[in-house]
Amino acid sequence: MRIAVFAGDGIGPEVTEQAVRVLQALELPGLELVEGDVGGVAYRKHGHPLPAETLEIARSADAILFGAVGDFSCDHLERHLRPEQAILGLRKELGLFANLRPARVFPGLEDLTTLREEVAATIDLLIVRELNGDVYFGEKGIRTLEDGRRQGWDMMSYAEDEVRRIAHAAFQAAMTRSKKLCSVDKANVLETSQLWRDVVIEVAKEYPEVELSHMYVDNAAMQLVKNPGQFDVIVTGNLFGDILSDQASMCVGSIGLLASASLAEGSYGLYEPIHGSAPDIAGKGLANPMATILSAAMLLRHSLGLEAEAVRIEAAVAKTLADGIKGGDLGGSAGTREIGDAVLARL
Ligand SMILES: NC(=O)c1ccc[n+]([C@@H]2O[C@H](COP(=O)([O-])OP(=O)(O)OC[C@H]3O[C@@H](n4cnc5c(N)ncnc54)[C@H](O)[C@@H]3O)[C@@H](O)[C@H]2O)c1
Ligand SMILES: CC(C)[C@H](C(=O)O)[C@@H](O)C(=O)O
Ligand SMILES: [Mg+2]
Known part of the structure; x- marks a missing residue:
């Protein structure tokens, strides 16, 4: 070893x-x-x-x-x-590619999180964050436009096989827990997220026991502090998973946990x-x-x-x-x- x-x-x-x-x-x-x-x-x-x-x-x-x-x-x-x-x-x-970030409240810390005690006490969730794609690994740069303005740009994309493998990882994780999976995306605005959602729905057919839901990332950020106990497994892309996991850490007390x-x-x-x-x-x-x-x-x-x-x-x-x-x-x-x-x- x-x-x-x-x-x-x-x-x-x-x-x-x-x-x-x-x-x-x-x-x-x-x-x-x-x-x-x-x-x-x-x-x-x-x-x-x-x-x-x-x-x-x-x-x-x-x-x-x-x-x-x-x-x-x-x-x-x-x-x-x-x-x-x-x-x-x-x-x-x-x-x-599969980043597992579990968050639960340790007994004795319920009153030390930034949430109300009775809200914090309900948290036992797992964020499954895709780690090899998304805007993190797309082409990027800072260029000068014809009119002389500088423009920063980062390409966001997910190929269907990348979504499929993280979806399988998340459904499999859900099968070992409470069989609830929430896929977090921004499909109301982003084509990357639309494909993400379509593929997650396709993969769901192989896991009929798992209850799948979808949530937009802005709402997910809000729900994480309003009613975090509703989540069991969350599957999401690289950028959203990075942000939501830091947020989840404060819901259980500290990023140091x-x-x-x-x-x-x-x-x-x-x-x-x-x-x-x-x-x-x-x-x-x-x-x-x-x-x-x-x-x-x-x-x-x-x-x-x-x-x-x-x-x-x-x-x-x-x-x-x-x-x-x-x-x-x-x-x-x-x-x-x-x-x-x-x-x-x-x-
Ligand atoms: N995977 C990684 O290696 C990783 C992850 C996040 C940030 N970073 C890098 O770390 C640097 C600092 O970034 P940042 O300040 O945004 O985030 P950070 O996570 O390093 O710190 C954020 C805040 O949390 C506190 N904190 C973090 N870990 C703690 C711990 N174990 N115990 C007590 N308090 C703790 C810090 O003191 C700070 O106030 C940047 O260069 C960033 O790119 C690296
Ligand atoms: C340091 C940085 C590249 C990294 C990320 O964004 O993935 C960090 O924030 C993390 O959560 O591991
Ligand atoms: Mg981070």
Whole structure:
């Protein structure tokens, strides 16, 4: 079992360190961890945010544990050299098309979210975000029009096979949960979304037990705070899924709690918190490592088939929170390492 560990920038190394400690504490036989450089750190060291040697490590591993990338001092670089290209490159190069972002309220946190307690308590949802297409990977540029005005442009598109495979992933996820799937799009305006909706309806015929609904993304954003308990599985495109998952994180308390799995066909996957490098708190030992620790649990479940060990980690995180040990993001005072220690003590 070879796991690539790409810690990245900002709080990435701080939160990844705690997840690695948790993985090591499980004493899994044959577990090998191999580190690689990504993001701004990799750019400074190798001249590229996703160096060839890092990609090589990724390909040689069974799964990747990823911290975060992003460094505002790199924002002037040409786009292909910016830190974020590391995560985008890994997703594309490795065919990581299905991004699972679960959100549920941990017992004891009901009154700590930005929603009313009785509304927050109902949340147990899974966002299935398509990760290889959409406006993220279309042609783009900034051009000068004939009249001299500059114009930024980004091409949004989805091919039907791309929609079909993420729809299957979402219906399959729904089959293991409450058999309710809501497809979120903007079909009232976008042709990309119209095709998305048509294909999702076609795929639905193969899953007669799943109750399918459709919602426009603007309404979905509103419903997520009005009545989030109505959602079980949400399937959506790359851009809408990015935005809605950050929103869902605050509905359950903090972005420092939301883990994710980015899966290819088969068992290969990359696991990362949904948050970024948080430059505002980086290097201060303030970041909540729970999202990364929970991502390590998803890694054990999805890529290594170690369900019992995954549950063990999730239970330790839940117990830590129930015992009142919280970071500043949840109104507490525990630091990154202290939270790591607390989870380890409850494993
Ligand atoms: N997958 C990734 O690597 C990823 C994801 C999102 C953003 N980014 C990058 O990260 C950089 C910063 O972006 P941003 O500020 O928009 O988003 P961010 O997620 O890094 O931070 C947003 C806010 O949430 C807080 N926060 C985030 N994670 C936290 C944690 N674990 N514990 C406590 N508080 C936490 C931050 O302090 C900040 O106030 C940018 O360069 C962006 O491109 C990378
Ligand atoms: C850093 C950025 C490219 C990334 C995305 O937009 O997918 C991030 O926001 C995320 O949610 O993983
Ligand atoms: Mg995001």
